[in-house]
Amino acid sequence: MMRALKILAGAALALSVAGGAQAQQVLFWSTQARPVEETQKMRDEVLKGFEGAVDYQVAEDGPWLTRLQAELQAGSGTIGLLGGLHGDFSTVGANLVDLSAVDVGGVKVNEAYKKLGMLGTGEQKYMPWMQATYLMAANKQALQYLPAGTDLNTITYDQLIEWSKTIAEKTGSPKFGFPAGPKGLKHRFFEGFLYPSYTGSMVTKFRSAEAETAWNKFKELWQYTNPNSTNYAFMQEPLLSGEVWVAFDHVARLADAFNKKPDDFVAFPAPAGPAGRGFMPVVAGVAIPKTSPDQEKAKALVAYMLKPETQIATLKATNFFPVVDVKLPDDMPASVKAFGPAIATMTSAPDALPALLPMGLGDLGGKFNQVYTDSFERIVLGGEDVHGVLEQQAAALKAIIDQAKAPCWAPDKPSEGACPVE
Amino acid sequence: MSVATETPVAGIADAHKAGDWLLIATAVLLCVWVLLPIYLLIVNALSSPDQVTAFPKRFFPSFDLGSLSFFINFAGVARALWNSVIVATLTMILAIGFGAPAGYALSRFDFPGKGTFRFLVLMTRAFPLPLLALPLAVMFIRTGLDDTAIGLALVHTTLALPFAVLITFSLFSCIPVELEEAAWTLGCTRWQAFRKVILPLALPGIAASAVFAFTISWNEVFAAAVLTIENRTLTAFLLQSLGESPLYLKFAGGAALVVPALIFIFAVRKYLFAMWGIANR
Incomplete structure (x- = not known):
């Protein structure tokens, strides 16, 4: 045993001196x-x-x-x-x-x-x-209820609400789906899609009048949203089972639906609001x-x-x-074929408004997300007054940003020091 | 109440029996504590991806070598394994080379600041490595030690040194100084007395603390991840990738990390037991 160790030690010493030469790469x-x-x-x-x-x-x-x-x-x-x-x-x-x-x-x-x-x-x-990024997906059965004059590639939040309303009325049950379960990525929707689309901001205009409009619109949409949404994590499952006809989620969480039933679904860009087509690219x-x-x-x-x-x-x-x-070749998975054009349309739309993942928050990222999730739960699920909730949550948001001393990131304008919450 | 008054003998016997049961139960519990995770690791590493995510678990693996062979063929694994062995061996040599003389000095000589020294040796463990890694890496790049086995071994040695010093200190303290003095009276020089009398007695313990240094180096991730790139150790190499890999590959990677260390410990177990044997004497 000791001899083996000695040999090993000798080899190690010799190698450590000799090693290091690497090809230029x-x-x-x-x-x-x-x-x-x-x-x-x-x-x-x-x-x-x-x-x-x-x-x-x-x-x-x-x-x-x-x-x-x-x-x-x-x-x-x-x-x-x-x-x-x-x-x-x-x-x-x-x-x-x-x-x-x-x-x-x-x-x-x-x-x-x-x-x-x-x-x-x-x-x-x-x-x-x-x-x-995140995208919208729809069951092809839902397309017949699209409001007149609506193009999926340029859809707006108002059109989405009207569409969901029509589907709910014609089929007898709400069929818009949203990943609002505990493991769902709902916070990204509010941070990167709803807020930018209505306010052109993620942080600065958190409690603005535009933000109140955004939440009221989402409350309206929620009436036509499948109540099971508070359990959903990956929208591909309810899409496949037919519980949900129109849904929003991360591409990786929609892919399975498209790969299992490629002919049943279409993918399209996230909707636009008054301030632009907010979306969160990764x-x-x-x-x-x-x-x-x-x-x-x-x-x-x-x-x-x-x-x-x-x-x-x-x-x-x-x-x-x-x-x-x-141009993507033909041998790609069905999900890739469906998502590629939708992503390209969304990111290069004239009203495209990319909103970045929160930056500079370090380990406060979770608390930051919680502000948006709490606002959703209080306003939409709890039915509390929008103005009051936003006032309170804005204080929490400001505390987090100040603690992290995080400067603004897109779509908010660059700031000196911590990003302000107006 | 009744039991205690009836027959004290039976009471003692009962207590003995209960004690035996407690001992056995504790032993079983400890064995399960150690062996169950290893067992699960091995079973899952040897199962196919579908079986890993399936439930209930199979008791015997299906000996599907897909996950493991992916690892063996994953570029750089063999090299990383070899690097790990080199760095750990160098660490072992350096830690004992510096630690054993220090331990001997602590046990045999009185010098000013002895208490402070013992405390300071431990203090080297008080600084978190992520904090030290940046200045260390800067210095290593400047001196050319960067991305070499010897450079990383030096860092690992500072981590292992406190243990090497304290273990060897207790070893030498347990060997009576009279033995050494007897050798001197019989004509040995100080060095001869150490080599011919003390060293053979202390060797198993020294080997054990060397093993300890080896495992410290083997398990260290952060310094290895920052200070080496081409010459990554296996731990740094795998842990960077495994965190986000599918479950079956995590198991296979875990097995790839644990099994070499287990084999090594098994090979030197004799010396490990010796360490405790001497320390308890």
Whole structure:
């Protein structure tokens, strides 16, 4: 036993001195595609086609940022390319290389996301890489009740209410569905869809007159909403069972319905309100830190990531959608075929109003969501006075934002210091 | 009341019996406590994905090697495993190399600040690693220690050192100083006396504290995740990915982490028991 240990120790010492020599490859340091199967696909199917070798390494948010900060402070690094969500980059913007000169060939990158990638500066801090979001889905049986003159691609909240009302009256039961169960993502609907659409804001105008209108409209919609909605988490199930004909949810939570019964459902953009078509994109981007050892090669990799073929491979690997104009091939799952056009329509609509996931809240994110959930429960389920509830919840919201000292994020205008709640 | 007055002998026998039962029950409980999670881990790692999510659980696995073979073929696993072994072994050597002399000095010599030293050694465990990782990484990048096994081993050594010092301190304290003095009177130098008399007595315990250092290094995630990229250890490599993976892969990955450590502990169990044996003497 001791001899074995000695041999092992000798080998370890020898190796630790000799090791370290690595082929020159771009280190892709990413917080995305972390599940092992996705990581594997990123390596084998997405990145294999790049001419220079790529080493795709995933890290959790903490180590990802710590490692990056260490390299920036040390002034030299091994990370060639960063991959992360919009929020991941917002804290390190000053140390990212301007990517506006990257030659993406003839590829047309989504303009709204490119603007997000500037992080409020004049430089392209990160390049959009892939996206996911929330959508509406409808059973084709519901289409016959669409109000005259309504186009699903440009639907408004008023039209949605009227549509749901007609369905409820004609079929005898409310058939709009909403993931308001304990595990449902209802808070994202209020934060990223309802509020921006009516107020053009998520935080600042929380208790404005426009916000009161929004809640009253939602109360109206709730009359035609399946009361079981307070139990729903994934809308794909009630859609498949026919309990619900029209629904809102995250694409990943709708996909199963489309894959199991591709001919029964249509997907379409979230509705628009007076202030625009508010929607919450989940945007991931790629960026190059100033310490990147080979910036030219890293920039080539950025361009490679945006190629239509790469974007399609990425979609297959991660279920995140392309951010460039691309025609999806025929061998995609039914859900992808249905969602792709709907997402493209929504994100590039003239009245599109992207609202980002809350940023800079750290571990207060849960409490932030609770403000919106509580407002929903008190106003819509409890029937309390809208004005009074918003006054109280605004105080709670302000306390959270002040504690986190979080500056405003889109669609609210950038702020000095903590985002104000008017 | 009646039991106590009737026959005291029977009462004692009953108490003995109850005590035995308690002992057995505790032993069984402890075994289940340790073995049940390992059992579930192994069964699920050896089952197909459908069976992992199914209920009720099968008692015997179906020996479906899909999940495990995915891991073995997952790029970098073998290398990460090898890195883990190297780093843990280096940690072991360094921790004992520094810790055992310190432990010996603490047990044999009186020097000013001895109490403070013992306290300070423990203090190194008081700083959370996520806090230290950033400055450490900056320093490592500047000095070229970054992303090397020896660099990570140095960090793990600071984590393992307090235990190495305190365990060896109690070991040496338990070996009578008279043995050493006897060797000196018979013509041994201080070093010879240590090597020929003290070391053989202390060796099993030292080996045990080495094992302890090995497992500390094996289990450490955060420093490994920040300080190494190409040369990730298995723990850092897998934990980054496993958190969000499907259940069956979590089980397979868990097994991949636990089984090598179990084999190692099993191989050196003799020394582990020796540690307690000596410490209790």
